[in-house]
Amino acid sequence: MRNAKWLLVGLILTVGGAGLAQGTVDITFWAAPNPPQEVFWKQMAEAYMAVHPGVRITVRQMPEAPTSEAGILAAIAGGVAPTASENIFIGFGGEMARAGAIVPLDTLPGWEDFVRARNMELTIQGWRFADGHYYVLPVYSNAMLFAWRIDILRELGYDRPPRTYSEVLEVGEKLKARYPKKFLWVRGELEVPTWWQRWFDFFPLYYPASGGQQLITGEVITADDRAAVEVLRFLRQMVEKKLLVTEALPYSLEEGHTIMAILGPWTFPFWAEMYPELKYGEHFVLTPPPVPDWWPADEPAKTFADAKGIVFYTQATPEQRQAMWDFIGWVYSKPENDLRWLEITTMPPARDDVAVNELFAAFFKKYPALVSYAENIPYAVPPFVHKEYVELKRVLGAEAIYPTITGELTPEAAWDTWKMLAEKIIKK
Amino acid sequence: MKLRRELGGWLLASPYLLSAAIFFLIPLVWSLSLLFFRWNLITPEREFVGLANFGEALTSPRVWNAMLVTYKFMGIIIPSVMVASIGLALIIHHIPRLKELFAVGFFLPYLASGVAIGLVIQGILSYGSPVNEFLRNVFGTSPRWLRDPFWAVLVISGMIVWKLSGYYALIFVAGLQAIPRELYEAAALDGAGAFTQFRRITLPLLYPAFYTVLVLAVGITLGIFTEPYVLTGGGPALATHTWQLEIYYQAFERFRAGYGATVALINAVVTFVTILIIRRLAESWGARRGFK
Numbered sequence: 001m002r003n004a005k006w007l008l009v010g011l012i013l014t015v016g017g018a019g020l021a022q023g024t025v026d027i028t029f030w031a032a033p034n035p036p037q038e039v040f041w042k043q044m045a046e047a048y049m050a051v052h053p054g055v056r057i058t059v060r061q062m063p064e065a066p067t068s069e070a071g072i073l074a075a076i077a078g079g080v081a082p083t084a085s086e087n088i089f090i091g092f093g094g095e096m097a098r099a100g101a102i103v104p105l106d107t108l109p110g111w112e113d114f115v116r117a118r119n120m121e122l123t124i125q126g127w128r129f130a131d132g133h134y135y136v137l138p139v140y141s142n143a144m145l146f147a148w149r150i151d152i153l154r155e156l157g158y159d160r161p162p163r164t165y166s167e168v169l170e171v172g173e174k175l176k177a178r179y180p181k182k183f184l185w186v187r188g189e190l191e192v193p194t195w196w197q198r199w200f201d202f203f204p205l206y207y208p209a210s211g212g213q214q215l216i217t218g219e220v221i222t223a224d225d226r227a228a229v230e231v232l233r234f235l236r237q238m239v240e241k242k243l244l245v246t247e248a249l250p251y252s253l254e255e256g257h258t259i260m261a262i263l264g265p266w267t268f269p270f271w272a273e274m275y276p277e278l279k280y281g282e283h284f285v286l287t288p289p290p291v292p293d294w295w296p297a298d299e300p301a302k303t304f305a306d307a308k309g310i311v312f313y314t315q316a317t318p319e320q321r322q323a324m325w326d327f328i329g330w331v332y333s334k335p336e337n338d339l340r341w342l343e344i345t346t347m348p349p350a351r352d353d354v355a356v357n358e359l360f361a362a363f364f365k366k367y368p369a370l371v372s373y374a375e376n377i378p379y380a381v382p383p384f385v386h387k388e389y390v391e392l393k394r395v396l397g398a399e400a401i402y403p404t405i406t407g408e409l410t411p412e413a414a415w416d417t418w419k420m421l422a423e424k425i426i427k428k
Numbered sequence: 429m430k431l432r433r434e435l436g437g438w439l440l441a442s443p444y445l446l447s448a449a450i451f452f453l454i455p456l457v458w459s460l461s462l463l464f465f466r467w468n469l470i471t472p473e474r475e476f477v478g479l480a481n482f483g484e485a486l487t488s489p490r491v492w493n494a495m496l497v498t499y500k501f502m503g504i505i506i507p508s509v510m511v512a513s514i515g516l517a518l519i520i521h522h523i524p525r526l527k528e529l530f531a532v533g534f535f536l537p538y539l540a541s542g543v544a545i546g547l548v549i550q551g552i553l554s555y556g557s558p559v560n561e562f563l564r565n566v567f568g569t570s571p572r573w574l575r576d577p578f579w580a581v582l583v584i585s586g587m588i589v590w591k592l593s594g595y596y597a598l599i600f601v602a603g604l605q606a607i608p609r610e611l612y613e614a615a616a617l618d619g620a621g622a623f624t625q626f627r628r629i630t631l632p633l634l635y636p637a638f639y640t641v642l643v644l645a646v647g648i649t650l651g652i653f654t655e656p657y658v659l660t661g662g663g664p665a666l667a668t669h670t671w672q673l674e675i676y677y678q679a680f681e682r683f684r685a686g687y688g689a690t691v692a693l694i695n696a697v698v699t700f701v702t703i704l705i706i707r708r709l710a711e712s713w714g715a716r717r718g719f720k
Contacts, residue, residue, distance in 0.1 A: 073470055
């Protein structure tokens with residue numbers, strides 16, 4: 001009898017629960033495999049659900065099996081893709097757009113109002129695909145900048161970092177003359193063929209040299225040959241003058257073994273914990289990348305944008321997509337949420353007004369090193385879009401950069417090799 | 429009764445059979461179904477390409493290079509691991525006390541994560557490490573350990589030999605313990621020295637252990653992945669680019685599921701044939717010495 005009573009209570013709760021759940025939309029958001037980003041999205045989801053009881057958002061870290069891209073592909077192939085995910089760079093977004101796996105965001109209701117409300121009309125321009133649609137909503141844009149040990153530069157007699165390649169080489173020679181064991185730059189990954197490492201060596205030099213010209217546009221090589229050859233020559237000259245080490249030397253800038261490094265904003269929370277003695281302006285400064293000698297002094301230098309964004313998957317139902325769109329719209333309708341993002345992740349949100357909006361001023365006052373990142377967002381160029389982006393970048397490292405720095409090929413011959421191979425890859 | 433016993437057997441074996449079906453059989457059948465298609469895992473339709481994937485793989489310089497690199501690793505690792513593990517086994521065998529403790533100690537590297545070991549090695553061989561500082565102070569230069577094709581292959585081989593030796597030493601220790609002491613006593617009476625005893629008694633009678641280790645080591649070297657992935661990314665100039673790295677690159681970085689499956693199948697065939705040849709050679713060597 002007692003059991004029957006409990007059975008009845010259970011039945012009532014189940015039926016009642018089902019009734020309650022009937023009007024609920026379940027959506028899933030995959031956050032980047034980076035704990036601060038997951039924290040941000042979980043906070044946003046909880047805040048949203050508190051005022052929107054009809055939506056249940058599950059936020060979880062995207063699987064890295066073995067990479068986050070492969071994890072997403074496996075989910076799509078298995079028919080278990082989330083409603084939306086972040087951490088998508090434009091190249092991979094292009095691949096998914098071609099396969100019809102993601103939704104053109106500008107077809108969602110109120111897209112233009114959304115872009116205007118988040119103040120990202122300029123930033124979004126670089127995210128337009130060849131078919132005229134926008135598939136990736138940029139979340140953050142990390143303009144890769146050069147960090148310089150200004151304390152060591154001052155010892156060498158400089159009060160500001162060098163701007164052109166000749167100036168950089170001159171500084172390097174002075175450094176070697178005074179400190180033979182120090183180097184200008186350590187880039188252990190320069191000789192590693194891993195394709196995405198080129199985002200953090202070749203492209204932050206190539207984009208400023210070319211004024212942001214993409215290597216590939218559509219199915220055509222549109223590279224600025226003069227700029228590319230000049231970048232390769234610059235790398236070779238640094239090796240020849242023994243200013244560049246292409247082996248691993250961890251924390252070389254922090255420890256003062258080198259005076260130059262390409263850094264993203266994610267470096268500074270680590271420094272605050274491990275190297276609190278490094279003060280911006282006193283020990284290090286940040287500048288846009290160095291440029292070839294011909295580059296006009298009054299023209300700002302472009303750089304590479306390590307930028308990623310959100311996509312909506314076509315596997316989700318229209319109802320789920322709409323619910324997710326409402327959620328994302330809610331998040332980005334409040335600039336306070338972009339401030340929260342900045343505070344949690346230290347990566348500048350992809351807005352046009354990050355450097356000038358008063359709302360962010362207090363944060364940047366506290367973290368002055370990050371101001372330069374915000375200021376350079378308009379000059380940061382996202383990577384090119386092509387279905388063979390992996391192979392094109394691998395070949396760039398293996399067949400152009402590696403033979404140049406080892407002296408097997410001249411910069412001109414190495415660049416011709418890349419173009420010849422790229423042509424074959426594109427035509428295949 | 430017999431039926432019940434059979435059912436019990438199936439029941440006991442079912443966890444293994446189930447996991448083998450889920451994690452081996454289904455993926456195997458699925459990858460075989462990809463061989464004749466071009467597919468990036470996300471397009472709704474797969475493009476039938478016939479034998480094009482095979483044609484491309486068999487004429488790809490990267491695939492041939494991966495095969496040569498794998499055999500290069502095998503040529504260095506197999507003899508080195510044999511010498512190192514037999515040496516370790518002899519040490520463990522002759523330790524008078526706490527033999528088991530030492531055996532477990534030597535076995536530990538086998539359990540360590542390849543990624544963690546890779547990161548440690550990376551630190552030890554980094555430009556500013558004490559090892560390289562010492563070499564530069566004494567010789568005026570230090571090798572570019574992971575950026576020079578010659579050194580990179582040796583470093584990765586050394587890592588694998590270090591990892592495997594302790595495990596294989598345990599197999600050789602078991603082999604050593606199975607050799608009757610009387611044989612050594614009789615040889616000593618006949619005037620055989622320690623080296624002759626080792627060459628004429630120990631080594632030949634270790635044949636069963638030697639055979640097991642050889643087959644295991646060949647299988648391992650044909651599947652090298654973690655060490656070059658962590659340390660060199662397959663470089664410099666593809667000097668450490670193994671089969672598994674090529675499969676990973678094609679299937680999980682370029683998302684060429686069909687082509688990746690094809691390279692994997694060719695790798696499986698090469699592995700099977702290589703192990704078969706090595707087994708036959710080892711068996712004919714053993715047969716000439718009375719082992720069957």
